[in-house]
Amino acid sequence: MSATFRAASGGRIDRGRPLHFRFDEHDYTGFAGDTLASALLANGVHLLGRSFKYHRPRGILAAGAEEPNALVTVRRDGARVTPNLRATQVELYQGLEAQSQNRWPSLELDLGAVSGLLSPFIPAGFYYKTFMWPRNAWQRLYEPKIRAAAGLGRAPEEADPDTYSSRFAHCDVLVVGAGPAGLAAAAAAAASGARVILCDEQPELGGSLLSEATVHSEAVIEGEPADRWMANTVRTLAAHPRVTLLTRTTAFGYFPHNLLGLNQRLSDHLARPDSGQPRERQWQVRAKEVVLATGAIERPLVFPGNDRPGILLAAAARTYLNRYGVLAGSRAVLVTACDAAYQAALDLHRAGISVKAIVDVRSGSADGVLPEAARRAGLPIETRSTVIGTSGRLRVSAVRIQRLDASGVPAGPARRMGCDLVLMSGGLTPSVHLFSQSRGKLAWDESLGAFLPAQAAEPVRSAGACRGVFSLAAAVQDGTRAGLAAAQSAGITVAAAIAQMPPPETSAVGILGALPLPRGIRTGKAFVDWQNDVTSRDLALAAREGFRSIEHVKRYTTTGMATDQGKTSNINALAIVAAELDKAMPQVGLTTFRPPYTPISFGSFAGFARGELFDPVRTTPMHDWAARHGAVFENVGLWKRARYFPRQGEDMHAAVARECLAARGHCGLFDGSTLGKIEVVGKDAATFMNRMYVNAWTSLAVGRCRYGILLRDDGFIYDDGVVARTAEDRFHVTTTTGGAAGVLALMEDYRQTEWPDLDVWLTSTTEQWAVIAVQGPSARRVLEPLLEGIDISAAAMPHMSVARARICGVPMLLMRVSFTGELGFEVNVPADFGPAVWQAIYDSGQKHEIAPYGTETMHVLRAEKGYIIVGQDTDGTVTADDAGLSWAVGKSKPDFLGKRALQRPAFASPYRKQLVGLLTREPQCVLEEGAQIVSTPQRAAPEAAIGHVTSSYYSASLGRSIALALLRAGRARMGETLYVAMPDGDIPVQVASPIFYDPQGSRLNG
Amino acid sequence: MLLIDCPYCGARPELEFVYGGQAHVARPRNPAECSDEQWADFLYWRDNSRGVHAERWRHTHGCGQFFNALRDTTNDHFLATYRVGEAAPALERVARPRT
C-alpha cells in the first residue's frame, strides 16, 4: 500500500475497510471515512488541478466546503458525470473514479501554463480591456477561445438518469450546523420538547469536533472528553422522536418567513446506489425559529507564492491529521496571525511531523497559552516575521522568511527554509452567509476584525463561531442558550434558565488583507482568490483605476466569483481594497451573500418534475378511445386533445380534409370535454351575468342558450363561450379551454369584492361533464335512437336551446349549439359515462358515415364560418366591435365589465384593426399565420404593416385556402387587393367577409 | 416562499395563494359618469410603495376567499391580513428586532 503519509493510528477512518479508487489514470487506496482529498494526501498526492486563469499547479487548501482549488470531476458512467466537486467533500467509495480539471494534456504538463508566463500581461480587467476590438471578434473569436481555454469542468452531455426527491417539513427549531454549538442548541431545544431538525453538510454530526484529536485530546465539554460528549449528545438526539437528524445535508438558501432550502445527498457516497433510491432530496423547511451554528472559516494569508501545492490552511492540516490520520507533509512551516493556529503545530509535532518554524506575523511577542505550549514543546517560533516568497514547481519546497522592522515592513536578510508543507492562518471569518441571506444586517466588529450578525430580519439566532464565539466551552454554552431561547420563542415552555449571550472572543483575531512586502503589495504574485486567480496586485490595480464599490471591484477583478463564492477570499479582498482606498472596511462594504451556499444540482431543484411528471398531463374521459382510434394528440394548456384521426396512409392534411367533409356532409363527432364549465347559481344569477358578460341575459329564457362575450374592464375581449340558462336562477357557462381557470377567478373576484351583496355562487363543473359534440346534417338522426324523454326536432329544439333528458339510460344536459355552422348538438353526460355514450353515438352514426374529428378540423370548420378563437384571432387588444361582434353587446344595459372603456374615442376610431377574411389570389396558397399585411407591392423601403394573418387553413369544403386577419380599417377595405409580405415575395390577397361558408346560416338551423 | 395568514384558514404557504394587486381600489359605482382620466386611474394607476403596502391576495388553493393584507415591501413582512370589507388596521404592530 502506498499510503505512506498515513499516521500509525488515530483518526475516524475505518482502517479495516480499505477502498480502491482512481484519480487521473492512477490507482490508489484509501479507507472508509476518507474524503477524496484526505485519501489523495495519504498517498502523497498534493497536485490536484490547474488554476483558472494562469494554469498554475494547485493542491488542496482546505478540508471542507470552502475549498477553492481542489475541484474534480467524479464519473460513474457516461451520464453520471459531476464536475466541480470539491475533493474535500467527496466521500470515498469502492471504485470511485475522479479526474482533475482544467488541464491539458495532463496535470503534470499543462500547456496552458504558458499563460502563467504571460501573467504580467493579464492583469485585472484584462478581458475587458483587450478584447474590445474589433467589435464582432468578441463573439466569434475571443469568447469561444477563452471559454475553451478556461472554464471550470465540463457539464455531462447525456440526460441525467438519476431520480431526485423533494420534501416539505416543519419544525419549531431548525438548527443549521452540528458542531459543538449546533449540537448543544439542538439538544437544549429537544429537551424542552421542541420539534427539532438538525442538519449538517458532513456525513457525520460533530462539525469541528470531528477535527479534534481522537487520542491525547485535551478538549473537554461540560466536564467530559469532547468526543464522548459528542457521541452522547448525538445518541440522545437520535433517540428523540421529535428530532430529525439530517447528515450530508446542506442548508443552501435562507428564504423569507423562515423557509430554508436543504439539499440532502442520499447516494453519492455509495459505491452502488440502490436503483430506486433518489440521488438527492431537496427539503423546504419552514421553521418557527432558526439557530445558525455554521461555524467559521479560516482565512489564508496573502503572500507571494502562497498558492503552491503543499500550502494548506492550518486548521485543514489539523483536520487531515486528527480526523483522517493523514500527514500532509513531513517538514512543516506554520505561518500564523493568531494564537489558535498554534494548536495545529502542536498536533502535527506530536504526530511526528517536523515543525521547522512557526512564523508569527504579528507585532506582539506571542505569549498566549498556545504559543507558550509550543515553546515548551521546543517548537522554533519566529515572532515579528513574515514570509516573502516560496519555491517549488509542483509542490512547495521552501519558504523565504524575513523579519519585520518596527514599522511592520520586512527588512534585513531573508532566510530560505526548506519544507514540504506550509500551514497558514490569517484568523477566523465567521460564516454569516445564511444570516445575510435572511436579510439580517451584519455589523463590523473592529476588535474581532469580522462582520458579525447584528439585526435579524427573521426569527433567527446565531450561536458559536458564526458569531465570533470560538472557544469550545463558550460555543457549547452559546448553543445551549440559543437552543433554549429558540424553543421559548417557538411557544414552548422552557424549564431551564436561559443564560446571557457570551460576548465574541478575540482569541482568533488575525490579520486582514495582504502581508507586508519590502516593496509593497503591488509586487509579487500573492493570491487572494485561489479559484479566480486574483492577486493582491489585481485588487490594488482596480482601486487605482477608480473602482470604489466592492461590488464593482468584484465584477472587475472576478474576486469572490465562481463556485466557491469567495469563502476564503472575500474578507482579505475587502481589506486590501479598503487599505488601498484608505477607508474603513464597513465603508467599502461587503458583497451580497446569495443562495446557494454551495452549488446545488439542477436535479435537486427539478425533483419529480421531469419527463412525464414535469407538468400534470390532463386527459378527457374519451382519451383512451381516441388513442385506440389512432388519434394524434396536441397539447392545449395541460390537456392532451385529439388533433386529428388519420386513417391508413393519411397525413394531417388528408385526414383533416376528410374529417371536414364528413362533418359538413354527414356527421362528425368531437370531444369538447376540455371546455371550461362554470355553474352560476342563485337568485341574482341573471344580474351577475348581466354585469359580467356584455350580453343581455335577463331576456334569455330558461331552456335557451346564447353566445356570451366577456370583456375585461379595459374593454378588450377576455373570453367567450356558450351560456345556457337551465333554470331561472341557474346558468351553465362554458369558457374556452385555456380560459377556464382565469374566467372563474375573474368572476369570483367581482362577486366577492365588488358585488358581495348579490346572492350568487360559482362552481366549476369542467370535469363533471364529458362533452360530446355531434355535428352535421345527420346529427339529429344519429342521436335520436339513443334519447329518452326528449324531442329534438327543429321545432321542439331549435338552434341555441338546452334541455335535460337521458341518453343511453344516463342523465344528460343536451345543448343544441354549433361551432361548425352545421346542425349540431353537444351532449353533456357525467364524465364516467362519457366513453360508453361516445361509443353508442359512434355506433349509431355508422350508418350515417360518422367520423370522429379533432381540434384541427374544428379550427377549419369554425374559420370557414368566421367564428373567432379567443387568443388566436384576438390578442388582448381586440374589442368586440373589432372582432365583428358588436351585435352581441347589450347596449341598453347600464353597466357591464368593459362598458365604460367602450366610450373611449380610440375605441371608435375607424382605423382600428378589424377582423376580415382574406382570399389569396392563388387559391391553393395557404398563408402563414402571423404573416404581416402591407398595402403596396414591391416596396423599396420597409413599410409599416397594416395588419396580420390570425388564422389560415386549406378549406376542403371550398376547395381553396381561407384566412382570417386583423386589418386596419378592415371592414372598409372589402374587395381591396393587399399583399402578405413573405421572405420570398409578396402574396396578393383580396379582403373578404370573414364568413366563407353558408353566410345565410341556413345549415345551422336545419 | 412567504407564509400568509389567511383570515379564514390561518397561516398557509404562499403556494396556495394568488396575488391580487393593490387593495382598496374600488370599481366606480357609476362607470358611465367617470371621465376618461378617472377611468384610467381606476384601471391602471397603482402605488409602488416602499414600505407598507395594502394589497389583495386570494387563497385560491384553500378557502377561495379574497382578502387584504398589509405587507412591508422592504422586507416582505406581513403586518396584518383582514377580510374584504374591513378597514385596514392601524399600524401598531412592528417586526421584533433581535440578534
Added chain:
Amino acid sequence: MADLSTARQQQVVATSPVLRQLPPASRFVLRGGPQALVAAVGALGLPRSDSPCRAVRNDGRAALWLGPDERLLLGTADAAGETESLLQRALAGMPHSLVEISHAQGAFELRGARAATILNTGCPLDLDSAAFPVDMCTRTVFAKAQIVLWRTGAETFRVETARSFAPYVTKILALAACEAMS
C-alpha cells in the same frame, strides 16, 4: 425514471398497503350563506359545526368545510339523488347553490405511519397531528395539482383531486411511497 414510474409504481398502486383508490362517491358543492350551510348539515344528519377546515361525518356521509361559504358534501355513490332531494327540501327559500360534481373528482386513501411524510413530498402543509389533526380538511396543493386533503384517521388521509389530475397525483404519490418504503 421511466422504469421506476411505470412498473414499480403500478405495482405500488395495485398492491400497496399505503395507497389505494377509493370507490366512486357522490359529491356536491354547497355554497351559500351560514343559514343554508347549517340547515344542510342538519338535514343530512351530520353534527353541527362551523369550524374552519374541519369535516363532520356520520356513517356514509361527510361535510367538509372548504371555505366560509362552501362545503363539499360526500356520500356513497348511490346517495346522490337522496342528497339532492333532502337538500332541496331543507334549503327551500334559503339562498344557496347546490351543484353536483360526483364525477369531477376522484379519491385516494393514503395510510400508514409514513402517510404524512409521503404527502409532504408535494404538499407544503404541516401534517403533524398537532397542526393537522384528525378531521381537519382543506383545499391545498400537491406538486402542481390542487387537491382536497382530509385527515380521516391518525394515520389515514383522503385525497380528492380533479379527475384529470388524478394520474399525475397518484404517480408522484406512488413514487414517494416507493421511496418512503425502501
